[in-house]
Amino acid sequence: MARLDKGVKALITSGLLGGVGLFTASNTLYNVEGGHRAIVFNRLVGVKNKVYPEGTHVVIPWLERLIIYDVRARPHLVESTSGSRDLQMVKIGLRVLNVSREIRRLLILRAASFNITLDDVAITGLTFGKEFTHAIEAKQVAAQEAERAKFVVEKAEQDKRSAIIRAQVQFRR
Template sequence: MDKLKFDVPKLPGWSLYNVEGGQRAAVFNRIVGVKEKVYPEGTHFLIPWFERPTIYDVRARPYIVEGTSGSHDLQTVNIALCILTRPVADQLPTIYRSLGENFNERVLPSIVHETLKAVVTQYNASQLITQRETVSQEIRSLLIKRAASFNIALDDVSITSLTFGREFTAAIEAKQIAAQEAGRAKFVVEKAEQEKKSAIIRAQGEAASAELIGKATAENPSFIKLRRIEASKDVAQTISNSANRVYLNSDDLLLNLQGMNLSTSSLIEKMNCEGSQLFLIWGIFR
């Protein structure tokens, strides 16, 4: 059994390396340089001392870039962009040769500032606000083309901040205040016109009512008597609801019933039918 034994060569721990999920590796060889092969996820072998792996994260990551540019009407514009960026996995050896590991910091600031100046100068400050979506799409289109030449993929580009200088901001606020005041003044004018129309309609209604009352009075004198009785009911109701109880002559109660030839019993009965609590003594002081 001893003759069947043999020694197994032991590999040092640093001759193996792992590529985690969402990562890729580019390997530098001291003899051939950077290998063209891109190593996927998993555990891989390397030749100690001769090879050195560089691991890249190929998942999209947010990158924020802020820039200042001038608009078409010479206003200072401060823009912040949020960019979802990732390296093109198949081109990692090229990225390693030309840009190294910090490719975002080397490339994105320069191409973003160049793109912002090219796009923002085509619009006025007010257009940057009203046409923000169009501006964002144009910036995104240009950035994707510029980044592709560096083997960098941009999944999304969005404007997160858009500010202007103090003078322009103050002018916008003053314009908004003036617009609000103009709208308030317009509302007041419209309200006055509506009130005027309402007064005219009300006056026309009162005139028509007076005309109808005059016509009814001329055709039927009993209409006046009916109005006098209704007015006397209101007066009697008001007096009966008072906390004081007063016994007065019917002519002194201001019931406006003089000359109507109403009997006392009929008057009291009519008042009681209306729920009045007034006690009348007809002719007590006659």
């Protein structure tokens, strides 16, 4: 019986030690995924100054705690309605990420006062007011009608030439 108690105690002890070892090993290594960065909070010294990039790193369990941040650039959609020079209402949509040189220079100065860093700006949508859209459509319809009339005139001229040629052929016979 004493032998059985020693065996059970040894089994329990080895199980506990194995569990603690497995817990420590699994919590010692951590991965920082792409597009993320990590900082480490140490219970003794506070936040460490090092920022950990993508990859696998080591942390001391319980003593250090990992904080992971998403640092991917995410686009921000901006929509605005304003008037053009000819007083037509224009609705414009921008996707802000990498800015062209001229726009970048102007926007960085403005955004810096709000602690915003811009990487890109792209126009994602541009719509005009109803009156302007109808005017453009009317102009396109008028242009198509003019082309159709031009075609009818050219066809009439070809028919005229054809009739003259037929008449000349008939006259010569």
